[in-house]
Amino acid sequence: MSLVRILSRLLVFREPEEPRYAFTAGREDRPRERGPGADAAGDKTNKLREGRRVDNLLEQDRPLSTSLDENERLLREIFRLPENKDLVLRPFAVGTEPPRRALLVFMDGPTDKTVQNLAILQPLMLLAGLRLERDLEGEGPVPGTGDETARKELLRRLRETLLPGNEVTMTDTFRDMASEVLAGNTVLFVDGLDSALSVETKGWATRGVGTPQVEAVIRGPHEAFTEQVRINVTLVRKILRRSSLVTDFVKVGQMSAYQCAVLYLDDIANPDLVAEVRRRLESIQADYVNESGLLEQFIEDSTTGLAPQVLATERPDRVAAGLVEGRVVILLDGNPWALIVPTTFFSMMHAAEDAYARWPFGSFARLVRYVGLALALLLPGSYIALVTYHQEFIPTDLLLAFTGAREQVPFPSVVEVLLMEIAFELIREAGIRIPGTVGTTLGIVGALILGQAAVAANIVSPILIVIVALTALGSFAIPNYPFSLSVRTLRFAYIALASFLGLFGIMVGLFVHLALLARLTSFGVPYFAPVAPVTLGAPDHLWRSPVWEQERRPDYVDPLRRRRQPRVSRGWVRAKKKDDERPGGR
Amino acid sequence: MASPRVGFNEAVAVTVIFLSFKAMVAHLALMFPLGMTATWMIPLMHLPAGLIGFAVLAWLLNQFPGRTIIEIGEELVGPVVNTLFAFWFYVFFVGASALLLRQFAEFMLTGFFPRTPISVVAIGFLAGVALIVYLGLETLGRVARILLPFLALGLALLIALTSNLWKPHGIQPLWGPGVPGLAWAAFSTLGVGVEILFLTLVAPYLPRGRLLAVGLLSVLASGVVVTVVLLASLLVFPYPVVREWVLPVFSVTRAIEWGGFFIRMETLFLPLWLFSALVAHAAALYLSVAVAARALKLPYHRPFILPTVVLILAASFAPPNFPTAMEWGFALTIRWSFIPLGGIVAVLVAAALLRKRRPGRSKGKKGKGRKGNRHGGR
Numbered sequence A: 001m002s003l004v005r006i007l008s009r010l011l012v013f014r015e016p017e018e019p020r021y022a023f024t025a026g027r028e029d030r031p032r033e034r035g036p037g038a039d040a041a042g043d044k045t046n047k048l049r050e051g052r053r054v055d056n057l058l059e060q061d062r063p064l065s066t067s068l069d070e071n072e073r074l075l076r077e078i079f080r081l082p083e084n085k086d087l088v089l090r091p092f093a094v095g096t097e098p099p100r101r102a103l104l105v106f107m108d109g110p111t112d113k114t115v116q117n118l119a120i121l122q123p124l125m126l127l128a129g130l131r132l133e134r135d136l137e138g139e140g141p142v143p144g145t146g147d148e149t150a151r152k153e154l155l156r157r158l159r160e161t162l163l164p165g166n167e168v169t170m171t172d173t174f175r176d177m178a179s180e181v182l183a184g185n186t187v188l189f190v191d192g193l194d195s196a197l198s199v200e201t202k203g204w205a206t207r208g209v210g211t212p213q214v215e216a217v218i219r220g221p222h223e224a225f226t227e228q229v230r231i232n233v234t235l236v237r238k239i240l241r242r243s244s245l246v247t248d249f250v251k252v253g254q255m256s257a258y259q260c261a262v263l264y265l266d267d268i269a270n271p272d273l274v275a276e277v278r279r280r281l282e283s284i285q286a287d288y289v290n291e292s293g294l295l296e297q298f299i300e301d302s303t304t305g306l307a308p309q310v311l312a313t314e315r316p317d318r319v320a321a322g323l324v325e326g327r328v329v330i331l332l333d334g335n336p337w338a339l340i341v342p343t344t345f346f347s348m349m350h351a352a353e354d355a356y357a358r359w360p361f362g363s364f365a366r367l368v369r370y371v372g373l374a375l376a377l378l379l380p381g382s383y384i385a386l387v388t389y390h391q392e393f394i395p396t397d398l399l400l401a402f403t404g405a406r407e408q409v410p411f412p413s414v415v416e417v418l419l420m421e422i423a424f425e426l427i428r429e430a431g432i433r434i435p436g437t438v439g440t441t442l443g444i445v446g447a448l449i450l451g452q453a454a455v456a457a458n459i460v461s462p463i464l465i466v467i468v469a470l471t472a473l474g475s476f477a478i479p480n481y482p483f484s485l486s487v488r489t490l491r492f493a494y495i496a497l498a499s500f501l502g503l504f505g506i507m508v509g510l511f512v513h514l515a516l517l518a519r520l521t522s523f524g525v526p527y528f529a530p531v532a533p534v535t536l537g538a539p540d541h542l543w544r545s546p547v548w549e550q551e552r553r554p555d556y557v558d559p560l561r562r563r564r565q566p567r568v569s570r571g572w573v574r575a576k577k578k579d580d581e582r583p584g585g586r
Numbered sequence B: 001m002a003s004p005r006v007g008f009n010e011a012v013a014v015t016v017i018f019l020s021f022k023a024m025v026a027h028l029a030l031m032f033p034l035g036m037t038a039t040w041m042i043p044l045m046h047l048p049a050g051l052i053g054f055a056v057l058a059w060l061l062n063q064f065p066g067r068t069i070i071e072i073g074e075e076l077v078g079p080v081v082n083t084l085f086a087f088w089f090y091v092f093f094v095g096a097s098a099l100l101l102r103q104f105a106e107f108m109l110t111g112f113f114p115r116t117p118i119s120v121v122a123i124g125f126l127a128g129v130a131l132i133v134y135l136g137l138e139t140l141g142r143v144a145r146i147l148l149p150f151l152a153l154g155l156a157l158l159i160a161l162t163s164n165l166w167k168p169h170g171i172q173p174l175w176g177p178g179v180p181g182l183a184w185a186a187f188s189t190l191g192v193g194v195e196i197l198f199l200t201l202v203a204p205y206l207p208r209g210r211l212l213a214v215g216l217l218s219v220l221a222s223g224v225v226v227t228v229v230l231l232a233s234l235l236v237f238p239y240p241v242v243r244e245w246v247l248p249v250f251s252v253t254r255a256i257e258w259g260g261f262f263i264r265m266e267t268l269f270l271p272l273w274l275f276s277a278l279v280a281h282a283a284a285l286y287l288s289v290a291v292a293a294r295a296l297k298l299p300y301h302r303p304f305i306l307p308t309v310v311l312i313l314a315a316s317f318a319p320p321n322f323p324t325a326m327e328w329g330f331a332l333t334i335r336w337s338f339i340p341l342g343g344i345v346a347v348l349v350a351a352a353l354l355r356k357r358r359p360g361r362s363k364g365k366k367g368k369g370r371k372g373n374r375h376g377g378r
Helices: A003-011 A040-059 A068-078 A113-131 A148-162 A174-182 A229-239 A271-282 A292-299 A316-325 A352-356 A359-388 A396-406 A413-433 A436-456 A462-477 A481-519 B008-023 B027-038 B041-063 B069-111 B118-135 B137-161 B179-188 B190-205 B211-236 B248-255 B266-295 B302-316 B322-335 B338-357
Strands: A087-094 A100-107 A168-171 A186-190 A196-199 A245-252 A258-265 A311-313 A328-332 A338-341
Touching (some): A040 A068, A040 A174, A068 A087, A068 A186, A100 A113, A100 A174, A148 A168, A168 A174, A174 A186, A174 A196, A229 A245, A229 A258, A229 A316, A229 A328, A245 A271, A258 A316, A271 A292, A271 A328, A292 A311, A292 A328, A292 A338, A311 A316, A316 A352, A359 A413, A359 A481, A396 A462, A413 A436, A413 A462, A413 A481, A436 A462, A462 A481, A481 B118, B008 B190, B008 B211, B008 B266, B027 B211, B027 B322, B041 B069, B041 B179, B041 B190, B041 B211, B069 B266, B069 B338, B118 B266, B137 B211, B137 B248, B137 B266, B179 B190, B190 B211, B190 B266, B190 B322, B190 B338, B211 B248, B248 B266, B266 B302
Antiparallel strands (some): A100 A186, A168 A196, A245 A258, A328 A338
8 A cells, every 4th residue: 555545544534434234133124225135125035935945845755856957956956056065966977878867966075085986986987887787678768768667677776786885775855865965975866767876975074982071980981972973872882782772863953953862772671761762852843952951951851950850971881881771872963972861869979980999989989979969059058057147056166266267357258158159150160161271370360369369358268268169179079060060050049048047048948959859850750769769779879789789770760671680690609509590590 | 630659668758757746846845744754655655546546547548448538538427527527627737737837936946046037937937848738749758758867867866965964863753643644644645646647648649558557657656756755855854854844855955065066066956857847847738738629629739738828827826925835736736636536537437337337338439549659659
């Protein structure tokens, strides 16, 4: 830019130009100007009408035509060509004599080009003459004029002799064809055939199998689910090598249907439970269910419940353990979390490692977690109640220490607690969002500012730092993330109750909380089973009994086979008896 | 509306807490003047009567499976008389709840919240009670089942911590006012277990054939609990002192000395009082609203919850002071309740026996009994 122009721009006033937008959100009241967007309203209506017409085409299961040109025309409409640059239409000729026109349809990106070249284009263009006989009985001179038998025969030969892809399926309708293309497969149209062949060419970019991020263990497998449902199913099958393991697929979502795998052991899971899971999944009518957290909200028994009613896990070994107990597992494509149903309160407090450690330590770990749960939920509220209403309960020496520490603090205890709890929640929330490289800084800032500085400034008492730290540790000890979210939120309710009514408020709140949880069900199973109501099964809820005592599957799941192992599972401890072979013998 | 399903353990839990709660509140203290140093024997003397009485009640209920005592009454004595019976049940349980609530609220104020208005405590407490009754019998049973081990542990801890204060001469002379006086004391307080009528309203929802077992176990367990509490009170404080206490168990907890560090332990036992009170009041409220719903042949009990709660709240403020509430509570629920309620049951049993003996007359429509269910049948 020349110096003169710069000076001119700086010194000479020009009326600012109002930008012209064809679309201005929320300004429907403004009269539209004539110009490029003049017929916008009409365009919108036309677009809507056009969209509905194409939707109808798909919904009504319109069959494919024998004319390749007609099929191509409709394909262009369905996939919005030429605006849509992702869809590739690759016309070519099958190398027969005379050559036959064909069209490959696929999405650019999710398909594997090497497979396309080697398993579709190469054999069809170069080897077709060798494999396909020239004349097919009943075939007319013009493609598409042959009889039904000839068309089927040609299709069969193409499928069986010329397409070496490991999965080749036939589609007859535009809806199925579109679904195949969107799934990353390549669809082959041949002139004169009213069916298309879909060849498996998926080549999505996927993450490899990694380690669990939330459910890490010291002892036990270190594999976690990934975003590919097929890989996830494979991970389960790798652990559970049983022919009765069934993987059933259900599509979920209207706008973008996601594959949802329902896994169960056919000889153990209750058929009614499996049917109920399928029924709930199939009944979902939602635009977009791309995450297991969304799916969970669609299938849980109570949407207003205070706790999750579906167990989300990223560990294949936990899924396998659930399947063996007779539960049903749901895996959603594009999601590294599996959903296990039904679940109970006690499952929320279990970790995979409980089973891998010897029973006293597994039970002890659970006890520690329950203590953590109590601390996370009730400690801040109890602190407020004790220092505000029930000072007499605090031993004199401790009370003096409390009072001394709080002497300089100008706030009442409830304000003090709320300040620290909110600050802590902020740190936790920011810690998740903050980039990893600066994450460590956050810890230092949190510890320094909220801890030392807040105490030094007499904003909070040192005792409260201990309370908040213990609360945080307790909440981190809860192994199930969605459940710990529920505890985090409800803690504030207990703080409010304690500040109004002391321990009385906390107890009444706890009673109501218990009642609301006791009323919850997960796929019909009471949330506090097997404790309330009492049901049979191996002692594996509050504590974990020795593995050789885990003889029965949980009764509340109502599995087809109740017994997990015979009464004497450690066969070496005594001489073999006659009835040992019988299930549950002796 | 699906029928609730109450398992064996849940039914026992609710009934035991309901029957034993009286050990925690004030009006049981009025038994001390009757039994003196042998007051702890009174619940043991009640036990045979309670066990036999419930066996009779269970026989009556088993004659009409799937029905509550209200429907049985209508079948046996006709709608008019049965309406009077139902009305009396309702009034009795509303009155008993109100007096218990008043005593409990006064107790909370005396022990823990001296500066809180009594209405705040009463309303806060009733809100929790009303909610659980709104959620239903199943929920009440499950919550009671979850709480029962903690309550038992708390009571055991309370008794154990007082062991260093026990003085064996507290229960001497062993027979207190003498055997006749003790027998009269036991007879005149037979109404102490009228809460067992709770089972007559939930019988249709219990696993089939387990009603008798639920009742007998509950009577036995609660008898033991009340005995232990009375015995511990007498062992900690001598009789002349304990008869002066308005809240004997609370005074026992205040007496606990556990090293130099823990000096006031009563707050530790607050959950014991509160949770048992919440369950007991919820059971009483359920009983009242279930009687009303059954008497009016309504399938739902929920519409009666709010009016009944308001009635209980209003009635709880009728006694002018705490001692009056204690006296009224003792008179209504322990001293005289046995006569009308026992009388109603006796009339129904007699009618059932007569009906059974009359030839050519069926037992009436028998409802379908329920089999043990998967989630609550054991």
